[in-house]
Amino acid sequence: MRVPTLIAALCLAATATATFTDSCTNCRFISNKAVAAYFACDCKTVSGSTTTSGIALSNCYSNNNGDLVAQANGGAFLSCSAGSLGPAAGGALFLGVACPRNDGSTHSYSINLNVGPLHNNNGQLQCF
Helix, strand or coil: CCHHHHHHHHHHHHHHHCCHHHCEEEEEEECCCCCCCEEEEEEECCCCCEEEEEEEHHHCEEEECCEEEECCCCCHHHCCEEEEEEECHHHCEEEEEEEECCCCCEEEEEEECCCCCEEEECCEEEEC
8 A cells, every 4th residue: 555545534424523614614404495404514535635525414303202313314304404503613614403202292402413423534524
């Protein structure tokens, strides 16, 4: 393995294990009627360039009786609604959500998107 290739591989591994907000900025929701809760950020690649990447959060979470749970293709935002998105201290990025419970009530709260399945993989937002 050549040294530049090894360095790029190590940088990519570090990017995958760090929180996505360490290498992604300008995170936002993009209004899209076809895809609920479409989330996009400007993310750094291994080479240092920046690219805009997006992901449907329903691909990353499910609704478990009013609570968002990390689950591939969980479809959470078929029943939950996304509200405000805001940064907090320590790199946290909170999303306001409202999800129905089995008893018909709604659980409204905020989750830290930086603690969960989202990560930056060479400029691409991914989960799992």
